[in-house]
Amino acid sequence: xxxxxxxxxxxxxxxxxxxxxxxxxxxxxxxxxxxxxxxxxxxxxxxxxxxxxxxxxxxxxxxxxxxxxxxxxxxxxxxxxxxxxxxxxxxxxxxxxxxxxxxxxxxxxxxxxxxxxxxxxxxxxxxxxxxxxxxxxxxxxxxxxxxxxxxxxxxxxxxxxxxxxxxxxxxxxxxxxxxxxxxxxxxxxxxxxxxxxxxxxxxxxxxxxxxxxxxxxxxxxxxxxxxxxxxxxxxxxxxxxxxxxxxxxxxxxxxxxxxxxxxxxxxxxxxxxxxxxxxxxxxxxxxxxxxxxxxxxxxxxxxxxxxxxxxxxxxxxxxxxxxxxxxxxxxxxxxxxxxxxxxxxxxxxxxx
Amino acid sequence: xxxxxxxxxxxxxxxxxxxxxxxxxxxxxxxxxxxxxxxxxxxxxxxxxxxxxxxxxxxxxxxxxxxxxxxxxxxxxxxxxxxxxxxxxxxxxxxxxxxxxxxxxxxxxxxxxxxxxxxxxxxxxxxxxxxxxxxxxxxxxxxxxxxxxxxxxxxxxxxxxxxxxxxxxxxxxxxxxxxxxxxxxxxxxxxxxxxxxxxxxxxxxxxxxxxxxxxxxxxxxxxxxxxxxxxxxxxxxxxxxxxxxxxxxxxxxxxxxxxxxxxxxxxxxxxxxxxxxxxxxxxxxxxxxxxxxxxxxxxxxxxxxxxxxxxxxxxxxxxxxxxxxxxxxxxxxxxxxxxxxxxxxxxxxxxxxxxxxxxxxxxxxxxxxxxxxxxx
Amino acid sequence: xxxxxxxxxxxxxxxxxxxxxxxxxxxxxxxxxxxxxxxxxxxxxxxxxxxxxxxxxxxxxxxxxxxxxxxxxxxxxxxxxxxxxxxxxxxxxxxxx
Numbered sequence: 001x002x003x004x005x006x007x008x009x010x011x012x013x014x015x016x017x018x019x020x021x022x023x024x025x026x027x028x029x030x031x032x033x034x035x036x037x038x039x040x041x042x043x044x045x046x047x048x049x050x051x052x053x054x055x056x057x058x059x060x061x062x063x064x065x066x067x068x069x070x071x072x073x074x075x076x077x078x079x080x081x082x083x084x085x086x087x088x089x090x091x092x093x094x095x096x097x098x099x100x101x102x103x104x105x106x107x108x109x110x111x112x113x114x115x116x117x118x119x120x121x122x123x124x125x126x127x128x129x130x131x132x133x134x135x136x137x138x139x140x141x142x143x144x145x146x147x148x149x150x151x152x153x154x155x156x157x158x159x160x161x162x163x164x165x166x167x168x169x170x171x172x173x174x175x176x177x178x179x180x181x182x183x184x185x186x187x188x189x190x191x192x193x194x195x196x197x198x199x200x201x202x203x204x205x206x207x208x209x210x211x212x213x214x215x216x217x218x219x220x221x222x223x224x225x226x227x228x229x230x231x232x233x234x235x236x237x238x239x240x241x242x243x244x245x246x247x248x249x250x251x252x253x254x255x256x257x258x259x260x261x262x263x264x265x266x267x268x269x270x271x272x273x274x275x276x277x278x279x280x281x282x283x284x285x286x287x288x289x290x291x292x293x294x295x296x297x298x299x300x301x302x303x304x305x306x307x308x309x310x311x312x313x314x315x316x317x318x319x320x321x322x323x324x325x326x327x328x329x330x331x332x333x334x335x336x337x338x339x340x341x342x343x344x345x346x347x348x349x350x351x352x
Numbered sequence: 353x354x355x356x357x358x359x360x361x362x363x364x365x366x367x368x369x370x371x372x373x374x375x376x377x378x379x380x381x382x383x384x385x386x387x388x389x390x391x392x393x394x395x396x397x398x399x400x401x402x403x404x405x406x407x408x409x410x411x412x413x414x415x416x417x418x419x420x421x422x423x424x425x426x427x428x429x430x431x432x433x434x435x436x437x438x439x440x441x442x443x444x445x446x447x448x449x450x451x452x453x454x455x456x457x458x459x460x461x462x463x464x465x466x467x468x469x470x471x472x473x474x475x476x477x478x479x480x481x482x483x484x485x486x487x488x489x490x491x492x493x494x495x496x497x498x499x500x501x502x503x504x505x506x507x508x509x510x511x512x513x514x515x516x517x518x519x520x521x522x523x524x525x526x527x528x529x530x531x532x533x534x535x536x537x538x539x540x541x542x543x544x545x546x547x548x549x550x551x552x553x554x555x556x557x558x559x560x561x562x563x564x565x566x567x568x569x570x571x572x573x574x575x576x577x578x579x580x581x582x583x584x585x586x587x588x589x590x591x592x593x594x595x596x597x598x599x600x601x602x603x604x605x606x607x608x609x610x611x612x613x614x615x616x617x618x619x620x621x622x623x624x625x626x627x628x629x630x631x632x633x634x635x636x637x638x639x640x641x642x643x644x645x646x647x648x649x650x651x652x653x654x655x656x657x658x659x660x661x662x663x664x665x666x667x668x669x670x671x672x673x674x675x676x677x678x679x680x681x682x683x684x685x686x687x688x689x690x691x692x693x694x695x696x697x698x699x700x701x702x703x704x705x706x707x708x709x710x711x712x713x714x715x716x717x718x719x720x721x722x723x724x725x726x727x728x
Numbered sequence: 729x730x731x732x733x734x735x736x737x738x739x740x741x742x743x744x745x746x747x748x749x750x751x752x753x754x755x756x757x758x759x760x761x762x763x764x765x766x767x768x769x770x771x772x773x774x775x776x777x778x779x780x781x782x783x784x785x786x787x788x789x790x791x792x793x794x795x796x797x798x799x800x801x802x803x804x805x806x807x808x809x810x811x812x813x814x815x816x817x818x819x820x821x822x823x824x825x
Contacts (some may be wrong), residue, residue, distance in 0.1 A: 604783075
């Protein structure tokens with residue numbers, strides 16, 4: 001009998017009641033949220049009701065810093081536009097950035113599968129080093145473990161990042177107001193569809209690449225143009241823009257309206273979504289972010305993004321309204337509308 | 353996207369909506385049923401209810417092949433697939449549909465080999481790539497999908513592929529429409545006819561609806577302009593007191609259907625004497641089984657099927673919602689015990705199911721009716 | 729039962745006349761032409777794709793015809809309203825009586 005914490009399953013603050021973990025719990029949608037809010041939050045954060053953000057801002061003996069962690073599980077390891085190594089760096093860099101912080105340093109945790117070829121590993125280590133240099137962050141250290149063949153899909157990477165707080169910006173969903181505008185840094189869906197195609201299970205191919213990159217230069221430009229009026233930012237990874245915006249709607253208690261004709265989507269992503277019956281709003285991105293900016297500064301913010309390399313396709317895609325409170329609505333040019341919710345698990349292709 | 357974007361033109365949609373408002377008699381309440389689940393999905397996805405006048409009511413029909421599948425059929429297939437040498441292959445639509453002991457994805461989490469396929473051809477590929485295992489392809493769909501399964505069976509036979517079988521749940525649309533019309537609770541003015549089923553069966557099979565039942569039916573495409581144009585055509589027929597079959601989806605649907613597809617189906621399938629439809633009960637001659645000449649590729653003949661019959665929980669009103677008698681929100685379990693995360697019935701899982709469509713796209717809009725106003 | 733998308737045939741496989749490469753705004757998918765054997769499409773034709781099979785050829789003529797009908801919607805009524813504005817009905821009534 002091992003010693004350790006005995007879980008009291010009748011603990012009333014544990015609201016997560018499912019008997020086992022499913023893939024859906026890692027997909028970033030409703031099931032993930034249930035796990036985080038129902039099991040992790042009560043045990044990690046006690047009675048705190050602060051909304052969970054992309055990174056935590058800590059004040060330790062007067063020093064202010066941001067910290068975040070992210071894990072990377074992807075098959076295949078290498079795909080058009082990038083690889084697991086780049087995702088691991090950019091993912092953490094982006095979480096820090098959208099929390100309103102300048103990424104400074106990361107540490108890297110590797111779980112390697114016995115049998116992984118050294119040249120594959122070397123390529124990823126190089127990718128991590130290159131991505132870190134490109135993003136302007138130091139690699140401060142790391143850890144390695146090896147597990148048996150058959151576990152770890154080749155390799156899993158986890159990164160923890162530290163950053164310094166950007167002056168003049170304070171991300172808080174409670175500061176969001178009706179009339180605020182929603183900005184999107186660029187086209188959605190590229191990463192998720194690229195990965196789907198790269199798995200080779202579909203008889204489908206397209207000229208698509210993952211959009212993995214550091215969004216810090218864009219966030220920096222945005223904050224310089226509209227700092228105090230940037231209410232909220234998020235990088236929509238697994239679960240897509242729909243999930244991030246639904247989380248915001250829940251956290252601020254207001255409604256979000258998106259204008260379908262304004263949402264940028266590359267043609268090939270659109271084609272894949274139509275063929276598979278998917279909605280681009282639910283597809284993962286690794287190089288984009290959403291921001292809520294007050295109406296007066298929205299145009300200046302947009303111009304600042306569009307003037308920054310990599311931000312040319314940024315758009316204002318929607319706005320905050322009183323209704324539908326807690327929900328996200330997509331409107332068409334002809335006055336039709338539909339609610340867009342978080343998915344339960346990963347988006348599944350359909351034939352019906 | 354050619355042949356798609358033109359039919360989503362906002363200016364033309366607005367014009368079509370205005371024409372509908374002009375044609376609809378303000379003293380009349382129209383009840384039009386869209387039979388096909390794909391139309392239900394399109395109506396919600398494009399927000400078309402927002403542009404229709406309040407006296408046109410769209411009733412969702414039973415044309416969702418996932419929704420009408422009784423839970424026992426999923427249990428049967430999963431029981432065969434419990435053998436570690438069997439791979440369960442199905443379309444994404446099936447993956448979250450609840451069986452008695454969980455959905456296929458939940459079975460996958462417990463170790464079953466479950467794969468999502470995008471085409472029946474993928475299932476054959478899986479069989480070739482895994483010669484030590486048997487691939488069970490869970491086939492669903494109306495006549496739109498049956499021909500593809502048929503061709504796949506013919507290929508499996510001609511290539512002598514032995515580790516592959518089809519668990520066939522294909523159903524036919526005409527008996528479903530008949531069951532609707534025979535239902536005493538239903539009062540309908542006309543039908544928005546299934547567009548893609550008709551690419552296979554053509555428009556002739558609907559003639560009895562117009563002649564005997566005196567209801568107009570317009571075979572309809574899946575873009576917003578297709579749906580609105582079909583409603584215009586139905587209103588014009590109703591105005592004139594006519595009842596005929598019209599083909600709005602001419603660019604794709606041949607009046608005589610697809611002979612090659614029908615031949616493939618005749619070669620590999622025959623009608624079951626009867627089949628149980630969730631919510632509609634046993635309907636004769638309404639589903640396909642694999643012919644004896646293809647017995648080796650018929651999961652039901654290769655394996656022992658428990659033949660589990662599972663009745664829906666009493667409180668679930670899947671049947672009435674399927675028939676269009678109840679709206680999803682009127683089911684006692686809707687939004688409470690039955691949500692997309694915890695679906696009780698397939699109507700809440702399938703993206704074409706009226707409950708899922710309503711829950712995902714619509715029901716929080718109820719508070720919004722006055723505040724939507726005009727689009728930006 | 730009904731997710732089907734239009735795509736343009738860009739290539740027929742040289743070793744299998746039933747297999748084609750179809751383009752949907754830059755996304756390319758392998759599609760089985762077996763159900764169209766009575767009237768096989770050629771490169772450049774548009775087909776409707778469902779579960780990896782081509783179900784039907786798309787008729788450009790019928791699509792254009794449909795667009796014309798849709799563009800005319802409401803125009804008849806608009807024209808009629810304009811004509812009414814000229815007061816010509818009174819003239820007709822007088823002539824009829």
